[in-house]
Amino acid sequence: MEPHKSPSQPPLWALPVAFLGGLISLFIEPFFLLFQGKDSGDAFWSHALRSLDWTFILRQSPFLILLFGLALIYAGFRLRSEFSDREWWPWVRVGGGFLLGVTFSLVVIHELLDIAYFRGAFILAAAAYAMVILALLALLFVWPLPIFTRDGEPIGRWQSAGKTLHLVVIMFCVWLLIPAIPAILGVAAAPPSAPAEGYGSSPGPYSVNTQTYSYPMPAEVEAMIGDIEGDIEFSIYLTLPEIPADERMETMPLAIILHGFGNPYWETYVDWATHLSAKGMAVAFIQYPSDVHPIGVDTFDLIEAQGMSNHPQHFPRSAAIAAAIEHLNETAMVGNRSAWIDSVIGNTSIDPSHLWVGGHSLGAGLTFRTLDESLARGWGEGSLFIALEAPYAHSVDAELRGDMSQLPANTLVHIAISEDDTSVSPCYGVWHQQRIISRDGAGDLGDGQVILMTIPSDRHGFPPMIASHYLQASQVHEVLADWGFYRRADAQADYITAQSDGNTSTDISADTYLFNETWLANMGEWSDGVAVKEIAIYDDAMNEGTEQYQDCMEESTAWK
Numbered sequence: 001m002e003p004h005k006s007p008s009q010p011p012l013w014a015l016p017v018a019f020l021g022g023l024i025s026l027f028i029e030p031f032f033l034l035f036q037g038k039d040s041g042d043a044f045w046s047h048a049l050r051s052l053d054w055t056f057i058l059r060q061s062p063f064l065i066l067l068f069g070l071a072l073i074y075a076g077f078r079l080r081s082e083f084s085d086r087e088w089w090p091w092v093r094v095g096g097g098f099l100l101g102v103t104f105s106l107v108v109i110h111e112l113l114d115i116a117y118f119r120g121a122f123i124l125a126a127a128a129y130a131m132v133i134l135a136l137l138a139l140l141f142v143w144p145l146p147i148f149t150r151d152g153e154p155i156g157r158w159q160s161a162g163k164t165l166h167l168v169v170i171m172f173c174v175w176l177l178i179p180a181i182p183a184i185l186g187v188a189a190a191p192p193s194a195p196a197e198g199y200g201s202s203p204g205p206y207s208v209n210t211q212t213y214s215y216p217m218p219a220e221v222e223a224m225i226g227d228i229e230g231d232i233e234f235s236i237y238l239t240l241p242e243i244p245a246d247e248r249m250e251t252m253p254l255a256i257i258l259h260g261f262g263n264p265y266w267e268t269y270v271d272w273a274t275h276l277s278a279k280g281m282a283v284a285f286i287q288y289p290s291d292v293h294p295i296g297v298d299t300f301d302l303i304e305a306q307g308m309s310n311h312p313q314h315f316p317r318s319a320a321i322a323a324a325i326e327h328l329n330e331t332a333m334v335g336n337r338s339a340w341i342d343s344v345i346g347n348t349s350i351d352p353s354h355l356w357v358g359g360h361s362l363g364a365g366l367t368f369r370t371l372d373e374s375l376a377r378g379w380g381e382g383s384l385f386i387a388l389e390a391p392y393a394h395s396v397d398a399e400l401r402g403d404m405s406q407l408p409a410n411t412l413v414h415i416a417i418s419e420d421d422t423s424v425s426p427c428y429g430v431w432h433q434q435r436i437i438s439r440d441g442a443g444d445l446g447d448g449q450v451i452l453m454t455i456p457s458d459r460h461g462f463p464p465m466i467a468s469h470y471l472q473a474s475q476v477h478e479v480l481a482d483w484g485f486y487r488r489a490d491a492q493a494d495y496i497t498a499q500s501d502g503n504t505s506t507d508i509s510a511d512t513y514l515f516n517e518t519w520l521a522n523m524g525e526w527s528d529g530v531a532v533k534e535i536a537i538y539d540d541a542m543n544e545g546t547e548q549y550q551d552c553m554e555e556s557t558a559w560k
Helices: 014-025 028-035 045-059 063-083 089-118 124-140 157-185 266-277 314-332 339-345 362-376 426-441 479-501 504-514 517-521 547-557
Strands: 207-214 235-242 251-258 282-286 349-360 383-389 412-418 450-455 536-538
Touching: 014 089, 045 089, 045 124, 063 124, 063 157, 089 124, 124 157, 207 266, 207 314, 207 339, 235 266, 235 314, 235 339, 251 266, 251 314, 251 362, 251 479, 266 282, 266 479, 282 314, 314 362, 349 362, 349 479, 362 383, 362 426, 383 426, 383 479, 412 426, 412 479, 412 504, 426 450, 426 547, 450 479, 479 504, 504 517, 517 536
Parallel strands: 251 282, 251 349, 349 383, 383 412, 412 450
Antiparallel strands: 207 235, 235 282, 450 536
């Protein structure tokens, strides 16, 4: 008769079920959001933010990953050696199996995000997960060697399969660890530091102050706002430079920033606004509802080509931006402007005839509609700079696409595309360049006034410099952004400010930087003296750019 099994002994299926439970646990939230109709980006956004936070912590001391990892592995082995004969130990194994499943789910989510967004930028998180998996293997599944025999005799089929799986998992962990080894050992070349002074360094010369102004949302737009942004009080975040009394200027120019889809948050663009305003500009960050659901949104046939799309959402977004610009005009540009503005800039007036307009992703596409609203008011007549960062499409609708024939002849434009942008096609930017140059048939802008650039990724050292769709976001503000984005933003602001106050020397200097290919292309050097890959610059990307950019011409028949 078989001995009675101890009541503390878990059933044989408990360990694999615990592992599967851990494996699916972290997918519950994104699967639920997908079921609610959210896209994959929104569903995994919280995981992406946690990965960013976790990775930035690990980057402070990469070598600690090795130390803590080895300590965890040794602790797992010692715990198993000391307590594996206790009657409660099988339940520890069940808990460890659950943790093993959780860790594997973290690895899976990290790799999915890496394919979609990270593009190899964050290698330490995967290495840390590998160390945790190895420690849990030591805790749960250490078998005697040689792997496939015991005392020189073949072992059973199931044990052999288990040992094979064990070896496969170890090799998988080694695969996760290998890319991070140079960083962990401290032998990888370091990227350049941010510029110590001048463009791309700390924002300045002025400190800045920000005030929020909610604007009246059109009723028809209010009814279309989706759940993602339903709790937001859509506002204009107005940032002003704090200029000393002995430096007071008569006027300061205006800048307007538009955010990307699903990210109307000031925290994402605060660095951008700060760099612009610290040069002496009034900066209006306009929150507009991007998650909108007009009639027909679920049934239309989407077409995206020639830098345009037929999204019905373009109408409510454009209407909201128009309302925000009207409110900005009433709040900041007329005689009854707010008392807060007077308290910060005194008698200095905000002069929108010198105008900077820019946006990121969807916001870059909506920049065309914003320009239409602005130019119709006479804004930008003195000087105008347009910055399209990782641009998406503008509307194909004639009333919403913006009239670029209004662009002044002295308009200057930067269009930036990131090499590892997996969110938008580079063809949007290529077509935007063509349209702006031609000014919708009103006569071409001069050679070199509208440049398109490709911000490169460089994986030579650690941390790798990855040009992703989110290069402009404050949450991932790294040295690549300092060189490839904030240097340009500083120079753009300096140029418009100089135009506004008539500072000829600053005007010439900023203009020289903005369209000097040598300065723009330079991205500094790695610590071992190797030059970081340079920015590629095109005056006519569709006809003179890479084969990929020239292929954008194939979209020319899409709207027939």
